[in-house]
Structures are given as structure tokens and as C-alpha cells.
Amino acid sequence: MRSKMFTGRPKMLAGAAFVAAAALVLTGCSAGDDTAGSGSTGGLSIDVPDVAMHSAMGDMEKELNIVAWSGFVEPAWSDQFTADTGCTVNRRVAGTSDEMVQLMRTGDYDLVSASGDASLRLIAGGDVAPINLDLVPNFGDDIVPGMKGQIYDTINGKSYGVPIGRGANILQYNSEVVTEAPTSWDVAWEADSPYAGQIIGYDAPIYIADAAVYLMAHQPELGITNPYALDQTQLDAAIKLLKQQNKIVSEYWADPAAQITSFMGGTTNLGTSWEILRKLTGDEKFKSVLPAEGSTGWSDAWMIGAESKSPNCAYAWMDYTSSPEVNGAIAMNFGMAPANAAFCSLNDEAAAHCDYFNATDEEYFEKVWFWTTPIEQCIDGRTDATCTNFQQWTDAWLTVKS
């Protein structure tokens, strides 16, 4: 029986082998010929496809499909929304920004809770529509100033996002090992760090921006003024720093559970973290600081799909979740600073939450560079330079670890 099952395979595999070999041969031929591929985009202006804005509220549709981070759409507040509007909420939890972009491209979803590193791509791809802020009354004066009109959700004067919340990538450390409280990222980046071998880094191309933030302070001659606008020389410097750090890291994290076990298990004593992850360790020996150089961070906003089938439900949801109560509930559930500052004065618990996450401390967030998709056009305003795009960042990031 066994032999029968296997005799058929070699021929089929030989076919596959031929195809693979042919592909390799073809690759070899193209090595000297660099006409294909990049350079096709040409001009530097951000061409944003013209997508119509929802002009006025109409009758509610039946259902609302949302792509969101875990913890953003929960029955605790979505049930009430369904009762109020009749829109059934279907949630799809995404794990990464890239996944969110892919899901929105399918056109099956009405809303997405996009972070800054996804939003520019969505806007430029014509996957999301500009937002008529008149239809979102809760987007008012109470929204913290640091989350209005940011580059990652406002293009050509049009707003594409309704802010939900924000957070910083902080330096967390085990105070039993790191006895002298750090005030700088140097313990995480320099080759002579006393904690070499016990440092954790973030596992994504966007982590290049963290290196750039450090270089902004320590190598001013590079002229970096925005960590998401790096020309080739600046990107190379950041990659060099990341390679230096690669020799002293214990590991990299992308999965929050892995990060927590790394700290709890003693493999890591210092490195990039979020306030909520520190809280989740439930151990007071883990402390955090926003170092003097500042840091990167993330800011999330609701964006509406260009082909949304339920725009009225979507607008109702954006307004509903921008109210102080619901916005605060999301922020507390996820562990971040809420966008609506009015939440902070609701009660003592809310005030404590806002205080812990520095919700209204603009001075704190001024030092935080929110994730933004790096694009060829330098978003720091330089016109005499070409910046590196996210694909170049991804390729460069993969060279760091090998």
C-alpha cells in the first residue's frame, strides 16, 4: 500500500523541480538588468484618490463590520450601541497594522481602528474616505490637542480619522537588576551597556524609528528631524545602530505575551514596552520611564472604508465611541490614554487612569513620535532629499537580525 502511494510522486515533483530550476535560471539572467521594479512612482506629491465624503446622516443600515485591535469593540459598549441604533456590530480583530490594511482592501469592512503606520497607506490607496466632522458631534473641543490634525490622518486639509487613543513605547526595567533608574535610552542601545544580553527590542520594521529617535539626540550631525523621514544615509545610520543593539539583545518581541514572559522569566531586564504590559506583570519591581530622548508611540483612529455599505451606522459608531464614557471605557480596557479629555473628569477612577497614562499631559506626548508610514516624500518638509519608504524599511529591518 505504502509503495503505491509513493510511486506517483517523483514525476510530479520532477515537474515542480523543473519549474523551480527554470525560475532560478531566469533570476540569474536578470541580475545585471535593473530596469524592472522600483522608481516607478516618480513625483513626490501625495496623490490621494478622490473619495466622496458622507454628506448627511440617513437611515441606519442593519449591520456594521469593524476591523479593530483587540479590546476596542467589546459587548460592554457595543450592545448598547446596537440597542440605540439597530446596527448589529460584527467585529474582526486584527493583530498587526499590515493585516488591517489587507482586510480593509477587501472592501468588506466599514470601519477600522487604524494606527498611524497603517493610516497613510489606507488614505493613499483610496481605501478610506475623508470624514465629515459635522456628523461626529462628539469630535469637539474635548479631544486632546495632540491628536488633532496629525500628518498620519489629515491629508490636504481633509481629516480621515476620528481619534480613539494613544500611548508611548516606554523603557521598562527590572528595578532589582537595574538599580540606578535610567533616564536615557543609552542602556538599551550602546554596545557597552551594563545590561548587555538582557535587553529586549520590538520586532517590526517600524522599530527603526526608535533607533532614529536615539540618533536625533546623540548624532545631531545626521540631521534627523523626524524619525519617519529618513533619507538613505540616515536609514543606514539607524540600521548600523540596530545591528549594534542586535549583539546585546536577549530577544525581540512582537507578541505581548512573549514580552511579559521574557521580563517575568528573567531573560530580559530592560527594554521597549507599553504601560499596559508593565501593569499586566502585576509586579512592582518592574518600573518604566519615558527617557530624555523621547520615544516612539502609537495613536489610533477610526477610519471609514471607501466602499462602506453602512456609512450611517459607521458615523453613529464613531460618534458613540467618541463620547467621554465610551471612549474612556475603550481606553481603560486597552490600557491607553483616551482621546476625549472629558472622560478624565468623570470620576476618580477615570482621573487615576488619565493620570497613569498621562492622557492630558501634552508635554509628555510632545516627546512622543507617533507611528507614521514612512514614504518617499520626506514628511519633515525637506524637498531636496528622497526619503526611504516602508518597503525599504522592511528590507533593511530583515538585515538587522542576520
Add this chain to the structure above:
Amino acid sequence: MNRRAHLGALLALPMFWLIGIYIFSLVMLLVTAFWITDPFTSKVKPGFTLRNFEQIIANPAYFSTSMRTLGIALAVTILCILISIPLGIFMAKVAGPKMRALLAVAITLPLWAGYLVKILAMRITFTEEGFFNWALSPFGISGPGFSAFTVVLTLTYLWLPYMAVPVYTAIRQLPPNLFDASADLGAGAWHTIRTVVLPLIRPAIIAGSIFTFSLSLGDYIVAKFVGGSTQMIGSIIASNINLNPPIAAAFALVPIAFVVIYLVSVQRTGALERM
């Protein structure tokens, strides 16, 4: 005529599976590898470029990762063979019926646990304050931490049953009189294993190695959780799958190429026919 209809009906489902799903998706993968990605919006456009394949060879990070993955897969396969042969001989020829049943259960039991559960268990075992360091610290030994070595150990743990079971079955089927004859002719235990057992169980080892080798080549979750900063081919595919599907598709052909090369070289030895 009737017989033909019967045969057709019998083959319809497997053929649909093989051509409709298996071959079709492979072809789609191959086609996508030649497509172009818009560098800004990362939208995929049908077209023809060889840049994606060029990247695999030209980008030193991609090339070294391919080689590292190949090395890890080979190391896992060799480790599985080294464990399975003595284990199989002991189970089949030395152990009593009770011991044999116990070992058979022990080998297959990990298959019942979830894949992620096993990886996380290994992760906790190998943390700085984990079981491994705790158990070996009295001897002054400290564990490998999270490294490529831990990846090899974890993959061996995951895929050992796929090697151990066929090897054990093959050894069990060896007629006892071969061992008697070998002993009568004056061969010692080692000599018997080397000249009698090994050649006869080679097809089983190759069958097992196809599993351990190809499963290791495709894995990247292990590298993510216990690899420290180790990257495998799967890590690169995962990094690109959303942003740049064509290069992910091109890269997915690398492990396929490795497996094909492996199978073709195995086939040349004639081992596949005897399986």
C-alpha cells in the same frame, strides 16, 4: 464502462483536491512571485518582474537566512535520526511488552498537545529563571537561552514522533533470525546495527526525514518564541506577506526548492521505490 464510471467517481475527490487546491494554489503562488508591488500603497499589480527572485540572492540577509534555515532543518533531521534509531532498537528488540507500550504512548503523547502549547512550554523551560537553568545550575551549567540552538531542540521535540514511529515500525518488522544469523557469524551488536539494521531501515529513516526536514523548513513560530533574534525563511515570508506578497511568494519557493532537491537526491538512491 461501468467500471470506468466507478473509477472516475472514486478518483474525483482526490483529483479535485490535488489539482483544484494543491496544484492550483502552488501555481498561483508561482505567478504572484512575478507580480509587482506599488512601493507606497503596497497594492499588488499583475505584471512581470524578476526583481523578487533577484532580491533573494542579492540581499545578503535573505540569502544567509535561507542557508541558516537549511542548516537548522538538517540539524533537526540528524538529531531526530540519532534519537530514533537507539530508541527504536530498544523498543522493538530489548524492551518487554509493558515497557514497549509505555514508550509508544510516551512518544506519541506530545502529538495530542497543541502546537503552540508545546512551543510556549519550551519557552518557559528555557527562560533565564526557567526549568532548564534551575535543574542544571547545581552542575554549573547554564542553558542556551533563546538561540538558534534552542530552535533546533524545540523543533526536534516537535517533530520527533514523525521520525521515531516509522523507524520503530521498520525495526519491529525485521525478522529476528537476521539478528541470530548475524550473531552466529560473529558480528557484535554494533556491527549488526551498522551492516544489517541500518540498510534495512533506511527507507523508514528517509520517510521520517522528509517530514522532519520539510516541517522544520517551513516553521517560523518556533524561531519567534524561542529563537531570540534567530530568523528563518518563514520569518521573512511573514514580514512580507501583507506588505509585499510577491516577494513572499518568491521566497516561499525557496523551501520548495530545497525539498525538491532533497527528494530528487533521495530518489536517485532508489530509496523511494522501496518505501
